[in-house]
Amino acid sequence: MNTTERDTLAVGIIGLGDIAQKAYLPVLTALPGLDVRLMTRDASKLDRIGAAYRIAHRYTDLEALVNSGLQAAFVHASTDQHVPIVARLLQAGVHVYVDKPLDYTLEGSRHLVELAEKSGLSLFVGFNRRYAPAYVEARQRPRDLVVFQKHRRGCAENVRTAIFDDFVHVVDTLRFFAPGEVEHVDVRARVHEGRLEHVVLTLSGAGFTALGVQNRVSGSTEEVLEVSGADAKRQVLQIADVVDHDRHPTMHRRGEWVPVSRQRGLEQACQIFLDAVRSGTILSARDALRTHELCEHIVEAIARSR
Known part of the structure; x- marks a missing residue:
């Protein structure tokens, strides 16, 4: 076996839905x-996508894929299938x-994290905003106050599904930007006929407040991050364009040739995971589990308030 063959990683992509096709493939x-x-x-989707990317190794059965000598895998199956697939x-x-969330339940999420730790294997949760360049740069600025808005259009749905499938990004981003230990958590929400319409999360600690807002019936799909402190403010619009405020706002647009996958941090997240596999570094999902724990707290707080 030559050096190139020895260094090649056998990597599986499990689940070929929109996120896999648009972002990861x-x-x-x-x-x-x-x-x-x-x-x-x-099978038809498998053959179509396999042919488009000239990928010869195609499987309709998880066991056959695992037995092919797999070293690493990207799991993009539906959330309700994460636990059995990741555990296997x-x-x-x-x-x-694995795509966020690990599972719709805290019990399932905790099981996977503990299994990975027991097995001595990396379990990496795809919170890509932690690696998006505009967010990484914003995190280096004064941030006594963080406001993160992630709105949807016509997406009122079951509370647990909405929180764990979508608002989880807001929760994790606020945790990522919090400049200190979170000491207080407050949740406010509107639920109509069992469907979550909007939710507001406040995290605060010594000298800082982080506010996450999502309106799922807002009329538009929008994401705006704002960090401010020390008489300075920066906004990031749609994870791309940056506005700095110093008396007059100044817009810095993303480069025209920057791939969306790099702009959104997906490319960087994939590389971090693959580099860890190659180097033998174990990546823990323990911090990601804390985000899931906070999501469970939000679901329970909304249920108590109804």
């Missing part, structure tokens, strides 16, 4: 040193990158 198939293998139960991969000695 373009990134992973462009990276060198990967032997990409696809898995979905939809970890049991087989495969390092795992």
Whole structure:
């Protein structure tokens, strides 16, 4: 076996829905040193996507994929399938990158984190905003006050699903930006006929407040991050354009040729995971679990308030 073959990673992509097709396949198939293998139960989709990317290794069965000599996997299956799929991969000695959330329940999420730790394997949760360049730069600025708005149009839905599938990004981003230990948590929400319409989360500690707002019936899809402190303010619009406020606002638009995957931190997250697999570094999902714990707290707080 030559050096190139020895350094090649056998990487599975499990689940070929929108997120895999739009975000991950373009990134992973462009990276060198990967032997990409696809898995979905939809045979026609499998063949179509496999042919488009010239990927020969295609599986409709998880066990067959695992037994092919898999070293790492990206799990993009539906959330309700995360626990059985990720658990099987970890049991087989495969390092795992999984879309958020780990599970709709805290019990399921905790089980996967503990299983990865027991197995000595990486479990990486795809909170890509932690790696988006505009957010990484904003985090280096004074941030006594953080306001993060992530709105939706026509998306009122079941509370647990809305919080864990979508608002989880708001929760994790606020935790990422909090400049100190969170000492107080406050939750306010509107639920109409069992469907979450809006939610407001406040995290605060010594000298800072972080406010997360989501209106799921706002009329538009919008994401705005604002950090301020020390008489300075920066806004990030749609994870891309930056506005600095110093008497007069100054707009800095993203480069025209910057790929969306890099702008949103997906490319960087994939590279961090793959570099860890290659180097033997174990990535823990313990901090990601804290975000899931806070999401569970939010769900319970909304239930108590109704």
